[in-house]
Structures are given as C-alpha cells and as structure tokens.
Amino acid sequence: MFWLLAAIVSLAISVLCTPLTARWARHIGLVDRPDGHRKLHGREIPLGGGIAVILSLGLVSVLAAFLSVDFRYGVMHQWMPLLSLTLATLMLCLIGFIDDLRGIRGRQKLMAQCVATLLVAVGGTTIERFELFDHTFEMGIFAIPVTCLWLLGVVNAVNLIDGADGLATTVCVIISVTFAVMAQLLGHPIESLIATALAGALLGFLVYNRPPARIFLGDAGSMAIGLLLGVLAIRSSIKGPATIALASATTIWAVLFFDVVMAIARRKLTGRSFYTVDRGHIHHVLQHKGFGPLATIAVVGGACALCAIGALASVAWKSELWAVLTAGAVLSVIVGSRLFGFHECELFTIRLVAFLRSLTTFVRPTPPPQSNGHHLCTRFRGNREWNLLWNSLIEYAERFNLCRVQLNVCSPAISEEYHAVWTSRHNKVDFDCWNIEVPLHCRNLRIGSLSIVGKSVRGESNFHWLSDLMEGFEAFELQLNEIIEDQTQPQPQTAGQNAPRPVREAVPAGSMLVSSEFQPEPK
DSSP states (O other): OHHHHHHHHHHHHHHHHHHHHHHHHHHHTOEEOOOSSSOOOSSOEEOOHHHHHHHHHHHHHHHHHHHOHHHHHHHHHTHHHHHHHHHHHHHHHHHHHHHHHTOOOHHHHHHHHHHHHHHHHHTTOOOOEEEETTEEEEOGGGHHHHHHHHHHHHHHHHHHHOOSTTHHHHHHHHHHHHHHHHHHHTTOHHHHHHHHHHHHHHHHHHHHHSSSOSSOOHHHHHHHHHHHHHHHHHHHTEEETTEEEHHHHHHHTHHHHHHHHHHHHHHHHTTOOTTOOOSOSHHHHHHHTTOOHHHHHHHHHHHHHHHHHHHHHHHHTTOHHHHHHHHHHHHHHHHHTTSSSHHHHHHHHHHHHHHHHHHHOOSOOOOOTTOSEEEEEEEEEOOSOHHHHHHHHHHHHHHTTOSEEEEEEEEGGGTEEEEEEEEESSSOOOTTEEEEEEEEEETTEEEEEEEEEEEOOTTSOHHHHHHHHHHTTHHHHHHHHHHHHOSSOOOOOOOSTTSOOOOOOOOOTTOEEEOSOOOOOOO
8 A cells, every 4th residue: 555655646746746847948948859850849849857757756755764664764774775876866867967958979978877877886786696597697796797787778778768759658667567566576665665656756757748748758867767777677676685587677678678789780780880879769660660659659568568577477476488488479579570670680690691601611702703892781761762872882883993882871851761881892991991971961951971981092192083083973962862852763863974873773662682692801
C-alpha cells in the first residue's frame, strides 16, 4: 500500500510541476526548434520536462524518509551509494540542461557521462559479480569499468530513444514498473519504492508528453532518468551478496540496447562519425514505414513489455532461459519482419564474410578486366535513383585513378538514406594520399556528403591537378539536383569531356547492391 501511495503522490506532483516547468522553459528560451533536417516537428516545443520528473521523484523520496521508518533506516544504511547517485543525477541534469539550452559537443557530453557513472561506481554501486545459468563470474578489478560501461549504455539508450512523442516516457514507465516488481521479488524494498515513485512521476509527465507532445524530456531528463534506471537495474536484480542476475537485467533493456548497437553499426559501417546524428533509430524507421505516433509507441513499448515479462518470469521461476528466449524471440521478430535492423545486420554480415575470406585467401584474386575496384551500396530508405549518380562517380573515379570515393546521403527531410563506397584495387590509401570531404546541398538543404581520396603526384602541383579534378564535378552537382527535384526518372546532364556519364540501373527501395565482391585490401 505504501508503494502505491508513493506512485500516486509522485504522479500528482509531476502533473502539477510539468506545466510550470514548460512555462519556465519558454521564458528562458529552453525550447526545441525545428530545423527541417533532423527535428521535423512543426513548432517550438519546450524542453526540461525531465526536470519535473526528477523533482517529483526527489520530493516523494524526502516525504517517504519522513513518513516511513523502514525507508529512513534503509536510506541511512545505504547513504553513500544514494548520495553518489544523487550527485551524479544532478550533474547529468546540469550537463543536459546546458546542452538543451546552448548545445555542447558529443564528446564533451560523453565525458560528463563517464564522470557521472564513475562517481556512482566509486560510491558503492558496482557489478562485482554476475550469475548466468547457475555460473557465477567474478569481476575483480574490472568491477568499476564494467559498471561504468553498463551505466553508459543505459544512459545513451534512453537518450537515443527519446525521439518521438511519448515514446521514451512510455518505455521508461514499463522499465520502472518492471524494476519495482523485480526488486520486490528479490527483497529490495528501498529500490522498489524508488522505482515505483519514478514510474508515477513519468506517468504524470506522460499526460503532457503524449502525442502530440506539449513538452519534451530534453537531454537533462533523458540522461538523468537513464542513470537512475541503470542503477535500479543493478540494485533491483541483486540475487546474493553483490551478485547480479545478468540475463534478467539485460533482457529488460534488450530492445533499447539493440537500437544503440544498430546505430553504432550503421554509422561505422557507412563511414560516418560515431557522434553523427541521424533519423535511423527504431522509432524513426517505424515512422518512415507509415506507423503513426501511437502505433510507434505500441510497437516499441510492446516489445519492451514482452522483454520485461520474460525477465520477471526468469526471476520468479529462477531460470535465465526464459529471459534469453524472450529477448531472442523479440529481436528475431523485429529483424526478420524487417521492421528495424535488417539492413544493418545484412551490411555487417557482408563485411564479416569479406573479412573472413581475406583471412583464408592467401592468393589475391585477379580482378575482372572491366572493373578497377570494388564497391558496396546500401539503401536504408527512400526511392530516388542514387545508383545513377553513384555509377557515374565510379566511372569518374576510375578515369582519374582515385583511391576511394564515398557517397553518404542522409536527409530526413526528403526521407532518403543511401550510402556507397568504392575502393580501388590498384591504388592503396597510404601516407601520400589526400582526402577531401564536400557537403552536399540542394535548395539550402544539406542532404549528405561526398568523400574523395586520391594519390598525390610527386614532383607536380597537386593543387593544379585537384583543380582539374574538381571541374569535372560540375556535372555531378547538376545530376544531384535533378535526382532531388525529380523523383520519377531524372535525366542526367553532362558538361565537358571530364563529366561523369551515368549508367541507368535501378536499385529498388530497401535493397542492397554489391556489384563486385567486397574484399578489404591486404595489410
């Protein structure tokens, strides 16, 4: 009954505080403005809703300490871990607030997250050992690093899923309730009450965050809530002396962790920076496939709920097999139905097979006479004929004996994402190479980038040669504009003898084209 009261009070405080926070956020300019590229909502939306959630949780925790002797005794007994968690949460709130208000670089935000997670680990919340299928694994000196990696993964998983109205809040409610039940099953009343109060605060915020959202969590809220849930995942799943039920704790986060892994794979396999922002997360993909706001929440939230049920079943019946099977089944359905992650897994498989072949091939195969290189094309979404532009670029690269050409198209505003890379079989990238990356724009809209790597010509003016090379890309720019403006059948133009000549060949939407066997250059 006391836990239910905590949830109700937390919900009421959140319902009252959230509109006040929204008014304050608008007053100081803490709003999320649409940019026509990644943020496609139609109006300014106040940020800082997560501050109202954290404030509600804090007030309920203070009230519980005054009203419950058991809770007060538990807080006094665990004062060091709770103090470090409080300081780390406030730190992430501050960093997130600065990021929401002024904006900070990705690596700076990551550094702050590292400091916050280290503070939590040093304060006493660590994964000293975990249990998996009746086997206990000691962390030893790796306890603190493993704990920090776990918390970093959870913080960024919540931060990345916060990209659709009401989605992150709904998912966090499901996870909070799961931890409340799990903590109760394993005999952790303090953690159960905190998780219940957090669920109530999130539900109160969801009143204003449901589609169409009137306020967003913001980085201040998503990172702080992610840290709280990461710590609750550790402390709620303790089965013995500092022993974590790994399968259950991980299964709860399976969908969100999968989204993070796919984001990293997508960016790295297509040659983009780890800090690159895009609209390729699970909720973005579902929206692109035609799912509405409520349907997106239902799919992602339903998948998380199924994983949560599997985790609780494994705890109740003391069998990690339930958790593993549930997570495997949910992710298999998501990938197998091509809802999300199919193209990333396909691209990773192609790269992995090529790498394994390179390890087992002792004699370099002779390339086909008509091909001077190998290339890999991946279309994540869209239907424009980027392959016409890409085949022209390959011809141009071979004519100028370039080492590598990479085309990255990522434009949420026109729902297009296409990545292709060509590597010469004869000219290896080494110390004497130059590298140029040119942003691609059309109608004042950035749609991607073109990266070119070539070999320096010793004894000659590289700048003069580069000038001749760049002149030929005037036709590329014309062809690019035609593809953007004409969705049906672009008619590429040529200009000058060095202009690329297109090869007409269509690649259907959602497909992958590998024109020649992709094999990395031997070391």
